[in-house]
Amino acid sequence: MPRDIPERVSTRRPWILVAAVAVTVASGAMAAEPPAAPPGGASGAAPPAAKPAANAAPRKALPPGTAEKLKSGDPERITAALEDARAAGKGATALASEISGLLDRGLSGSLAESALQALGEIELQTSTPSIASYLQHRDPKVRTAAAKALSRTKGPAAIAALRHALSDSEPTVRSAAASGLGILRAREAVGDLALALDHRIVEAAAPIGQLCNVDECNDFLGRLGRLPFDLMESGLDPILFRPAAEVSEDTKANVIGRVRELKTNEAHKFLESVQKRWPAGNSPRLKTLIDQAVKATNRASGS
């Protein structure tokens, strides 16, 4: 197994899986055939999230006078107001227009970052144009914040901006864009995400697995053996657990077969993880294939 991807890839994997789960659950697409356990990948415990992690925290009420602080022109007061708005989340919807206005009129890098985070928490689609323009900011931290915010405000403009951001010079921006496209279930971006995966943007794999059609899934599988397995893994998992209406049994059987052919320790661990999480009574044929693959890779990998 080649080990040529940067270290950051492996350190980011838990975050990707969280994002993958978040999208899968948020879409409601699994309702017809939910997995017994959330897909946790081969390497460890299943991630806990049933909702996006950022939404899990309890929201604070918006303190009075926040709007005035935003309009004060004083950097410290604006910072405090943006923090309050971020903490309030959708409770600060009334301030979205004012925060967008601040961005439109220009802010320092740190204030822009705070404003983008606040708009992301408010999740109002009308904020998207103001946020998207900050993907052209010179500070990569600001661009990353913009990409993350766009995955929350949604809409076609957000998808278009995130697709463009996949080509950003900064890895953190590219990663946020790939994850964001998954969160937004941007079917039209699967081709871009596949290209991003070829460029070792690890966060592209999970959205591909969540969104691919038959041809795209097969195209994705074609990368097995060519790309490092840990780059592919987070995309394989969703394909197997997607409902039959989205991914046929044959396609899933193909995934199991291709992974089995790898005959590596990583492949074995992955299949074993799938075996443990496979919903009871779900496709006996696939269950048999998984069991056989686990045994075969166990022997082949010498585990």
Place this chain on the structure above:
Amino acid sequence: MNRLRFARRAIAAAGALSLACGALACGGALTRSDLFSSEWAADHGQGVDAVRRRLAGTRPAPGTDVAIGVGGNGDKIVAVLLDSGQRWSFVHPLDSRPAIAGQVVVGSGGGEIFCLDARTGNKLWARPTGGLPLIGAGDDGQYTMVTLGRSAGARGSTLLAVERDGDVKRQIETDKEVGVPAVVGGLAFIPWGRQYVSVFDIVAADEPARILFRDQVSRAWTQGGNIYFGENSVYRFDERIKDAAIERASHVMLPARELPGTPLLQPPIEERPKVVATAHDRVRMYVRPSTNVQTTSATASAGAPAAGAPAAGAPEQGWLVVANSRYYATYFRIIMGFDSSRGGLSWVYTHPAEVIAGAAGEDGFLVCDEQGKVTFLSARQGDPLGERDLGEPVKSCVVQVDGLAVRGGRPLHPLSLADELAEALRVPNPELATGKRLLVREIASLDDEVATKALVDVIADPAMSPFVSADVRTALAARRTGARYMLSALERHYDYLKNVLVPPPVGPIAQSFAAMNDPSAAPLLSSHLLDPVTPEQDVQEAAVALTTLAGPAEVPALKQFFTLNYASATTAPLKSAVVSVGQILLKHGGKDGRAVVDRAIASKLTAQDVRDKLKELYEVVRVAPASAPVTPPKK
């Protein structure tokens, strides 16, 4: 006469150095070392005239057109005949690079020197040397004169005149540093002391003539039926050679010009030809002396008439000229052809492998590379016309071209000089940065718009050395032609997924368009201001250029740039860009544009120096703040 007295004394002393014979298989008369004495008296050319009379009707035999290389583990000579492509090889230990002398190849190693037939590789003779290193050899078909050096650190030389059957006719020991000899009609022309050539009669053991040069001379050779001497320039043995001491000999001196790696026509004689090619072999100049009986080039022999003039007063052999008016330089993989009259670069050829030897012919240039390939290039364009193969990679190489015609073939992809230079610049070797910088200057000197394209192409190469890139940027900024190629470059933006990883040189292109006062680049320049990958220096230069190029159409993009950056600009280039863009907004942005600038001036987020400069803009562009009524500019 002093000359004759000295010669008789030398002969009488033959055998006096018999001790030195121990290491060598002496078969002939030993000649004492004061053959090269500085006591020799000038004879006003009488000796040279006598030698010329003696050689009248005797032309040096044509040398074999052959390339030889050191192959194997440095223990094999491989050769290819350049006319037929036929190969031969000869296995023998080698302690120095073999030499080609006329129709023979002389090698050294295993405690002996040996001589091979250059056409067949058949061994003609071998003589023990006690391990003295080979310096060079000359041959006239009857005698081979071999110069051997001394062991490391010791001064002096040994010369052996060996007959075809291997008998040593003469052995000369001297404490002088002797160069590479030539032999014609039993007379050896022996360079020594870096400024003399002694003519030595091998049979008579006499020195009938000596030539004094005011230039460095360490080698003698025959080519095209003539005898030449030189090191940094080329002198011909003709009726003018007796005046070499007063610099009136027929000679070719190449025009002084900057060349990559500062190549030499011949390396210093102290640098013995090693088995393995050195940097001097990779960075070399080559020239082919030739004869023009009609007219001459500007670099022809001293006293020659201007080009196109009749040949009155020409030497008997015709004017000494540079063949094809071309001389050549190699720089690792890069081969250049120059105009010998002015030194201008005529063509550049980028070779697939590093060139370690070459030879200039009457019609072209031959290079030998480390892969053992010998490539024929046309003199006029540097087109590769053909190839010979030594059969294996070689550690060093020697090429001799005498009568070979380098013709035939057609260029597959005729390129402009600018394209050729660009191709050479793309050779992926950071160690060539110095030479590449010179090539950039060559491109910059071309007015052709293709030169602009070449510069644009070169800078897009991610592997380009930063030093070279800096020169390319300077050259681009000075371009006044090729706007369409620069516009095409500006259309390119960084794109990670499309593997476009080098942004275009926005700043220099902006400067060029500003100098040309061409606003066609304004939209693209504005888009690059908004590209986070555009380096700050380029952002600054583009913004300055846009102050003259931008119009109302660019205002939306520039407003966005201003908004994104006025409060976050912390570096000098970015602050400068913000101010320049502020100036444009005041000029073309109308009330809305002025409002944007006013807001920045009023904002506590704006750095104080930026605010001050923005305020000053109202003086420069003479418009009122957005809040005030607009007044016409003062005249």
